[in-house]
Amino acid sequence: MATTTAPKVIRSARQQEMQRMLAIFGGTPVSPAPVPFMSTALTQADKDAVNSVLDSGMLRAAKRCEELETRWASMTGCEYAMTCANGTVALQLAYEPLVQPGDDVLVPAWSYIATVSMVVARGANPVFVDALPDTYQIDMRDAARKITRNTTAIAATHLYGCPVDIDAVESFAEEHNLAVVYDAAQAHLATYKGRKLGEFGDAVTYSLYATKNFATGEGGLITCNEESLAREIALLRSHGETEKYLHEQVGYNYRMNDMAGALGCSRLDRLIDQTVQRRRVANAYDRMLRQIDGIIAPVATPGSDPVYHLYVCQLDLRRMNCTRDEFCAALKAEGVPTAVHYPRSLPQQPALMKWNKNDNPVADGLAQRVFALPMHHDLTDDQIRIVGESVHKVAEAYRN
Numbered sequence: 001m002a003t004t005t006a007p008k009v010i011r012s013a014r015q016q017e018m019q020r021m022l023a024i025f026g027g028t029p030v031s032p033a034p035v036p037f038m039s040t041a042l043t044q045a046d047k048d049a050v051n052s053v054l055d056s057g058m059l060r061a062a063k064r065c066e067e068l069e070t071r072w073a074s075m076t077g078c079e080y081a082m083t084c085a086n087g088t089v090a091l092q093l094a095y096e097p098l099v100q101p102g103d104d105v106l107v108p109a110w111s112y113i114a115t116v117s118m119v120v121a122r123g124a125n126p127v128f129v130d131a132l133p134d135t136y137q138i139d140m141r142d143a144a145r146k147i148t149r150n151t152t153a154i155a156a157t158h159l160y161g162c163p164v165d166i167d168a169v170e171s172f173a174e175e176h177n178l179a180v181v182y183d184a185a186q187a188h189l190a191t192y193k194g195r196k197l198g199e200f201g202d203a204v205t206y207s208l209y210a211t212k213n214f215a216t217g218e219g220g221l222i223t224c225n226e227e228s229l230a231r232e233i234a235l236l237r238s239h240g241e242t243e244k245y246l247h248e249q250v251g252y253n254y255r256m257n258d259m260a261g262a263l264g265c266s267r268l269d270r271l272i273d274q275t276v277q278r279r280r281v282a283n284a285y286d287r288m289l290r291q292i293d294g295i296i297a298p299v300a301t302p303g304s305d306p307v308y309h310l311y312v313c314q315l316d317l318r319r320m321n322c323t324r325d326e327f328c329a330a331l332k333a334e335g336v337p338t339a340v341h342y343p344r345s346l347p348q349q350p351a352l353m354k355w356n357k358n359d360n361p362v363a364d365g366l367a368q369r370v371f372a373l374p375m376h377h378d379l380t381d382d383q384i385r386i387v388g389e390s391v392h393k394v395a396e397a398y399r400n
């Protein structure tokens, strides 16, 4: 959640009047009850699915994980889907066969840390590529400026559920003979030019973390289309074991379990409908925010159909007499919780400073301006209205 700091003194007489009306200064809030930021409720069918695994006593990855893999492969348009413990190790398992220690890997400066930290864990060097200011996705022109002789791969995150410019990534990768890993941790069922995400790249990874559009608590999926790569990933996932206690290579235990598999299968039944609902909310937000001066709505990559894991907008700080955190604190008081994804660009993270060349101005700037509005499939028309009214009210009070 955004941090709460005391708003600055507001200047004009009109703004002072508007300020008095803000709930954070004692005015009446737009909504006495907060709009729920996310919806994680399980159904009885979800609980029954997990309980039947518990009753069976077969807790390890077994039939339900296999079922999830088969269904995920068909829903995302790929040949092979493998469950694993979480989205971080999904990335690690994808990188290990495709990237060698010492390689340079082009990575987004604007993403969650795992996209990059698993490149570092592989012993490779992340080369940060800046973000596009409107879509927040990797800027392939900047990638062209930053590629080195030593670059062997590119990792691109479909951030907030919006696909990157996949055509640009694919043609760049082909030209430079790069492996491509797409981090789709936030982009379950997104499409690009009518095609499913599993059709692109060497590997695609997903997180099934508790708050994701598709969640099993902890969990992950890796997809690919090459049999040899799928075999290698499957071996790495389970100690390189080809027969019981015969280890062909050194690997890990990064397996899922069948409780998570069963929960995934059960929740998958609703994912398509829930994604439609998220798009409905996003369309309504787009329409409302277009009317509000000083608020910049997210833009989808041309040809993409995002799934809005997060609806992240920007405050135009030149138009506002407050910081992003002050704006979010005022929204919270009106009944609209927000969250900041992310308060720092990745090159600005202490853990990754070593690779920071201070050449990602867009990503660094986004950290000051972005905030996410409530987004989930259960938002009612009235809650959407409350969000729009609150953003409008706070923007009116803080606009220069």
Ligand SMILES: Cc1ncc(COP(=O)(O)O)c(C=O)c1O
Residues within 6 Å of the ligand: 086, 087, 088, 089, 111, 112, 114, 115, 157, 183, 185, 186, 206, 207, 208, 209, 218, 219, 220
């Ligand atoms: C873009 C991105 N990549 C990777 C991950 C890592 O996934 P997990 O938390 O399941 O390890 C996340 C999770 O938040 C993410 O958002």
